[in-house]
Amino acid sequence: MAGEDIIGAVYQAVLDGEEDAAGKATTAAMEAGLDPMRVLNEGGAKAIRLVGERFANFEIYLPELMLSADAMKAMMNVLLPVLKRQGTPQSRKGRILIGTVAGDVHDIGKNLVSALLAANGFEVVDVGVNVPSNRFLDEADKVQADILALSALMSTSAYYQEEIIKYLVDSRQREKYFVVVGGGPVTPEWARQIGADGYGRTAQDAVKLCEELMRLKRSQSKPEQTLVFA
Amino acid sequence: MISILDILERAHNGPVCKVKDWDSKVVPKAIAEKLKKYGLTRTCDPAQPIATDDDLLDRYFQAGYELAHEVGMLCQDTERIVQVSEKELQQSLMNARSQITLGRGLDQVTMYSRRPEDSIKPLYQSPLAIAADEDIWSRLLEGIASNRLIDVLETPSLITAYGQKVLANTPLETLVGSLEVAKRDEVLRKVSRPGMPTVGIQSSTTYHAQLGAFNVGNTFTDVALVLSPFELKTSYSALHKAVQALNAGGLIRSGTPSMIGGYAGPPEGAAVANIASTLLQFPVHSAAFAAGSMMDLRYNGNCGREGLWALGTSTQALARNTNVVISKIVESVCGPGTEAFLYELAAGHIVLTVSGASASTGPRSAGGKVINHLTPLECWYSAAVFKAAAGMTREQGNEILEQLIPKYEKLLPHPPLGGSFQELFDVEKLQPKPEWEAMVGNVTRELAQMGLKVEM
Numbered sequence: 001m002a003g004e005d006i007i008g009a010v011y012q013a014v015l016d017g018e019e020d021a022a023g024k025a026t027t028a029a030m031e032a033g034l035d036p037m038r039v040l041n042e043g044g045a046k047a048i049r050l051v052g053e054r055f056a057n058f059e060i061y062l063p064e065l066m067l068s069a070d071a072m073k074a075m076m077n078v079l080l081p082v083l084k085r086q087g088t089p090q091s092r093k094g095r096i097l098i099g100t101v102a103g104d105v106h107d108i109g110k111n112l113v114s115a116l117l118a119a120n121g122f123e124v125v126d127v128g129v130n131v132p133s134n135r136f137l138d139e140a141d142k143v144q145a146d147i148l149a150l151s152a153l154m155s156t157s158a159y160y161q162e163e164i165i166k167y168l169v170d171s172r173q174r175e176k177y178f179v180v181v182g183g184g185p186v187t188p189e190w191a192r193q194i195g196a197d198g199y200g201r202t203a204q205d206a207v208k209l210c211e212e213l214m215r216l217k218r219s220q221s222k223p224e225q226t227l228v229f230a
Numbered sequence: 231m232i233s234i235l236d237i238l239e240r241a242h243n244g245p246v247c248k249v250k251d252w253d254s255k256v257v258p259k260a261i262a263e264k265l266k267k268y269g270l271t272r273t274c275d276p277a278q279p280i281a282t283d284d285d286l287l288d289r290y291f292q293a294g295y296e297l298a299h300e301v302g303m304l305c306q307d308t309e310r311i312v313q314v315s316e317k318e319l320q321q322s323l324m325n326a327r328s329q330i331t332l333g334r335g336l337d338q339v340t341m342y343s344r345r346p347e348d349s350i351k352p353l354y355q356s357p358l359a360i361a362a363d364e365d366i367w368s369r370l371l372e373g374i375a376s377n378r379l380i381d382v383l384e385t386p387s388l389i390t391a392y393g394q395k396v397l398a399n400t401p402l403e404t405l406v407g408s409l410e411v412a413k414r415d416e417v418l419r420k421v422s423r424p425g426m427p428t429v430g431i432q433s434s435t436t437y438h439a440q441l442g443a444f445n446v447g448n449t450f451t452d453v454a455l456v457l458s459p460f461e462l463k464t465s466y467s468a469l470h471k472a473v474q475a476l477n478a479g480g481l482i483r484s485g486t487p488s489m490i491g492g493y494a495g496p497p498e499g500a501a502v503a504n505i506a507s508t509l510l511q512f513p514v515h516s517a518a519f520a521a522g523s524m525m526d527l528r529y530n531g532n533c534g535r536e537g538l539w540a541l542g543t544s545t546q547a548l549a550r551n552t553n554v555v556i557s558k559i560v561e562s563v564c565g566p567g568t569e570a571f572l573y574e575l576a577a578g579h580i581v582l583t584v585s586g587a588s589a590s591t592g593p594r595s596a597g598g599k600v601i602n603h604l605t606p607l608e609c610w611y612s613a614a615v616f617k618a619a620a621g622m623t624r625e626q627g628n629e630i631l632e633q634l635i636p637k638y639e640k641l642l643p644h645p646p647l648g649g650s651f652q653e654l655f656d657v658e659k660l661q662p663k664p665e666w667e668a669m670v671g672n673v674t675r676e677l678a679q680m681g682l683k684v685e686m
Contacts, residue, residue: 058491058496058528061258061491061492061493061494061495061496061499062253062254062491062492062493062527063253063254063255063257063258063493063495064258066250066253066254067254067255070254102398102399103397103398103399103400103436104398105306105459105465105467106459107249107253107459107460108459108460108489108492108493108527111253112492112527129306130399154398154435155361155387155389155601156396156397156398156403156433156434156435156436157397157398159395159396159397159398160397160398163397184530184597184598184599185361185598185599187599187600230644
């Protein structure tokens with residue numbers, strides 16, 4: 001297969017949300033000696049932009065978005081080691097650990113944010129729902145997250161967002177991560193009250209918020225107050 | 231006849247399916263197949279939020295019915311599918327009650343299975359579990375329960391128990407359950423409605439509060455609330471509640487919501503999923519009556535055109551083809567003290583009444599997002615509008631909706647959240663403040679000019 005065809009296969013696999021096909025096409029691209037940045041930009045990134053646009057226009061829905069995000073991850077899992085070996089700066093915007101806090105089994109909002117973040121180039125580690133605070137922190141440490149994204153859909157579970165931030169403060173680890181919060185009962189006032197770094201009202205807001213936080217991180221800065229994207 | 235033991239066995243031993251595969255592959259694929267098979271693709275008509283094509287509605291029912299017995303529900307704790315055969319589903323629906331009497335003595339009410347355009351008045355259950363501070367909770371509930379337009383009493387959600395924050399999955403949830411019931415029963419005696427039917431437990435959505443307080447000791451709650459997450463899912467938390475309610479002699483109102491733009495896809499897919507999930511409440515959760523909300527992912531409510539259409543379509547399809555008792559929710563997002571909220575509530579409740587809902591729970595003041603943003607006045611108003619629309623035709627409903635929806639639809643993505651109980655109500659006298667009362671009066675007069683006479 002010619003280079004154009006292989007990149008076309010990567011593009012199509014991500015567009016169609018075919019995880020296995022995306023991994024295989026990307027592997028074929030690397031075996032054919034193609035430039036990984038070209039595969040990324042003309043293949044997966046191009047496709048995922050279109051997926052994002054279609055979702056924003058309600059031409060496709062959450063399942064398609066999730067599947068394309070998974071396909072994008074499969075592509076990146078092949079490309080990243082190659083980029084690292086080449087010494088090419090990694091294109092991922094940042095590493096985000098996301099989950100729904102303890103006592104809360106709601107997943108749809110978290111899945112939407114997770115998929116949109118991945119579609120926008122973030123490396124997303126999704127730890128699922130009903131995640132105890134200590135597990136959140138263990139996982140954040142393990143994956144060396146830049147941002148903790150805490151979702152809650154109940155007023156009784158939103159308290160765990162506060163608990164996690166308080167634990168980070170008390171254990172003198174608050175500077176290690178940015179912490180952002182969202183979900184049904186979560187408001188900008190709540191985010192400010194508990195000392196979160198940011199609040200996103202919608203999934204699109206969450207993406208903008210994380211982009212801004214990573215911009216601040218790259219400039220070795222931090223928000224002076226809770227950033228609100230609403 | 232399927233029993234709760236059969237369901238528990240299937241939740242433990244049914245076919246394996248990962249939650250992620252269920253959400254992103256199994257359910258979307260099955261819904262897409264049903265939409266194609268029954269010619270339902272792109273049948274949502276935003277210009278006509280209450281569908282009037284009976285053949286179309288019946289095809290929606292068939293699609294949802296097939297989805298229910300072919301796909302079943304996933305237990306998200308075990309990642310096992312709880313399958314229900316067509317015969318078991320049929321038996322459950324045949325055994326389901328077509329009328330349910332709740333409460334005691336003079337406060338007793340009966341909820342009936344209704345048809346679209348039915349003249350039987352539906353019942354209003356109020357309020358929704360909007361979070362409220364402990365110190366004003368009883369006064370707020372007293373204001374709501376004192377009006378006889380409210381048939382069944384639910385409660386706001388207590389955010390603290392004896393001053394301590396109620397954290398999910400902790401013993402504080404068990405404690406808040408008993409506190410809620412004690413405070414509620416005191417309010418019922420105070421407003422002289424001791425036999426008013428009640429639904430619990432509202433202050434915690436996990437099972438802890440219910441295990442701690444539902445019909446424990448000398449208390450009595452008529453209906454247990456069993457809810458599970460999007461889409462066609464159950465959980466051990468929901469099943470815990472179902473088992474406990476059956477043990478304690480309570481009736482079960484259960485529901486699994488559907489979301490436009492979510493796992494179910496377009497409005498048409500959400501309507502089919504909602505029909506299926508409503509039907510499955512009877513065999514899976516031993517429901518006496520079914521709830522099951524409809525949401526639109528874009529603004530987390532259901533009062534936009536597609537949201538109303540999907541809500542009404544699923545309700546009509548069920549009301550035309552079954553004799554079950556259906557309770558639904560108008561998922562408003564605006565807040566008390568705003569006209570947009572009153573228009574939103576009117577539109578949603580007209581759709582539900584005309585579509586054949588037996589009951590509604592609400593109002594969802596400020597989208598349930600802001601503590602204390604709930605007043606008794608919108609509860610009375612919603613109940614009055616809901617009942618006033620009984621007997622209205624679908625065409626009349628659409629004519630009124632055409633005037634109402636443009637008044638608020640652009641605000642849905644950034645809704646005005648309004649004011650709190652303390653800001654809009656005289657808490658001491660339990661009367662609305664003049665501005666809020668006048669606003670409701672003005673909107674009520676507008677509704678009368680549109681053809682809906684609301685009596686409060």
